[in-house]
Amino acid sequence: MNGPYDAVMPLPKAELHLHIEGTLEPELAFALAARNGVELPYADTEELRKAYQFSDLQSFLDLYYELMAVLRTEQDFADLADAYLARAAEQGVRHAEIFFDPQAHAARGVEMGTVVEGLWRALGRSEAVHGVSTQLIMCFLRDESAESAMETLEAARPYLDRIVGVGLDSAEVGHPPVKFREVYEAAAALGLRRVAHAGEEGPPSYIAEALDVLGVERVDHGLRCVEDPALVERLVRDRVPLTVCPLSNVRLRTVDILADHPLPAMLDAGLLCTVNSDDPAYFGGYVGDNFLAVQDALGLSRERLRELARNSFVASFLDDDEERRARYLAEVEAYEFAP
Numbered sequence: 001m002n003g004p005y006d007a008v009m010p011l012p013k014a015e016l017h018l019h020i021e022g023t024l025e026p027e028l029a030f031a032l033a034a035r036n037g038v039e040l041p042y043a044d045t046e047e048l049r050k051a052y053q054f055s056d057l058q059s060f061l062d063l064y065y066e067l068m069a070v071l072r073t074e075q076d077f078a079d080l081a082d083a084y085l086a087r088a089a090e091q092g093v094r095h096a097e098i099f100f101d102p103q104a105h106a107a108r109g110v111e112m113g114t115v116v117e118g119l120w121r122a123l124g125r126s127e128a129v130h131g132v133s134t135q136l137i138m139c140f141l142r143d144e145s146a147e148s149a150m151e152t153l154e155a156a157r158p159y160l161d162r163i164v165g166v167g168l169d170s171a172e173v174g175h176p177p178v179k180f181r182e183v184y185e186a187a188a189a190l191g192l193r194r195v196a197h198a199g200e201e202g203p204p205s206y207i208a209e210a211l212d213v214l215g216v217e218r219v220d221h222g223l224r225c226v227e228d229p230a231l232v233e234r235l236v237r238d239r240v241p242l243t244v245c246p247l248s249n250v251r252l253r254t255v256d257i258l259a260d261h262p263l264p265a266m267l268d269a270g271l272l273c274t275v276n277s278d279d280p281a282y283f284g285g286y287v288g289d290n291f292l293a294v295q296d297a298l299g300l301s302r303e304r305l306r307e308l309a310r311n312s313f314v315a316s317f318l319d320d321d322e323e324r325r326a327r328y329l330a331e332v333e334a335y336e337f338a339p
Ligand SMILES: Nc1ncnc2[nH]cnc12
Pocket: 019, 022, 057, 064, 169, 170, 171, 197, 200, 248, 278, 279
């Protein structure tokens, strides 16, 4: 018998908010640690999984950065991305726009070229191997300096043919978008697309600032917009996509329980929401699992799920390949949910 899993998983979708480092499963972390002679402060995968209890964004980021110590070589990044793409394909993902955090790797002496070339080894063959088209978005760590962000953009120059845009992530509160005005101006001048995390833990004013000062086309999370009706009106009017990450919000305690998540109200308000996994290895599910979870906890209808899938392609950076976008959108409309 078919269950909700069979109905929802194959629904064609794009994933637009996914940190590749957040796909590092405990098993792969230990395998890479052994390969690279890195000592992890956990006895085994079970003990590591027990550490996945977070009280807020920072408590997660501490573990997220700590585990990155196992990522050293191009092959490590290729293996990481390949594992994600295989999982994503199983969850109905047809297109993925993937974040990476070069500053977090530079801190261990791992250079931009190692990260990008390694990721590209997997991304370059993803369509052929997994049936998933991909794009790369380079994120700046907002709790690092603006100068460091600018140096990172400089370091990325030789690889810009492989990077579609820039993003902004890490600890939000106290690091408003305006801090990165110049680097976003420089990124725009290089022809890069712009997104930023805003309104995850930070106030609604950070969302407006990301739009006004950084010129972002898409807001990552954007959840706290619901506190400001005028901002919601603006986001609806301007069709600004929000990359919502429901399981992440619960695990990082942005919302108490999934049943209280504002996603249905956001969709009712006319916001262009998408559903994404953020850091699936840490938050208990990949993007299809997020779809399933919101269907279950929030009672979203199948037409709402179809709307979310449609939005994901509309909000994607497939503007340079409208034919492909149209093909994906046609797949969404033609999709028949298993009974
Ligand atoms: N949810 C998140 N918010 C901010 N920075 C992140 N880096 C990885 N996941 C993140």
